[in-house]
Amino acid sequence: MSPMPFTQPSAGPSRQPAAFRDIAVIANDLPCDSAALATAAALARHHGAELDVVQVLAMPLSAVDAWSLVPDPACVERYAQIREAAAKRALAFQRGLPPLGVEGRVLTFEAYGESPAGIAATAARRADLSVIARPDGPPSDASRVHDVFAALLLESGRPVLLVPAGHASPSLPPRHAVIAWSDTREAARAVHDALPLLASAETVDILMVDPVASFLEDTASFGSVLAAHLERHGVTARIVTETSRGRLVAGVILDRASRAKAQLIVAGGYGHSRLREWVIGGTTRNLFFDTPVPILFSH
Known part of the structure; x- marks a missing residue:
């Protein structure tokens, strides 16, 4: 049998990036959940997506003898209270x-001796994007949400959109966006995952902080390869380079986003190990706690 002849398509390839079709909103039983829901809803309307609101219940373990066949009455009562409160939240x-x-x-899962954050990350694997809000209340709330955020980023295999509390009227898709670019796997993944958000932006800045020359680019052409790649996807971007001069990289990124009036930052997350960032700090952690605008992270 002779091979089938190759037929050139009559029309050029589409330059429209794939849209988000399923979005997971990770609820943490905090007031900031409304900001995550509002942001996710804005994106869902734009992309014609459906939402999964995910809540994971941390179920306490009984302190009685592990060999006992009789459930602890106090624990059973507590389970009932947790489930009743979760049912009310789900209905709302x-x-x-x-x-x-x-x-x-609304999807409700129960965690018995398992990490609630890990269960949330598993649920997020069925979505194109997960959205989580950072609270502005007690540090303990922010720390708890950070644990969930880290699990989503490292274990779900999906991008994570972080929304600061108080961002209940999001400008998404953004008119102005900043890409925090470095020549890393995480940053490349973030740019790819953000294409549906960048497609309609009026301005996109490719920001490089203290860039280093490589075999792809010398100092005279920093960012040009990524800019050309985005152009082929219908996204026109301008190149911006900054020198940190002893400042934290996260601070440089946020300063540029402020000057560009960006409604979105795109960044790779946890290029170093999470333990290293927890011990000595890092750009991902600093952006999480300090950003005033939504950030799309990928790992």
């Missing part, structure tokens, strides 16, 4: 979706 979320103009469902 479900009733809140139609007014936001989106369709979706």
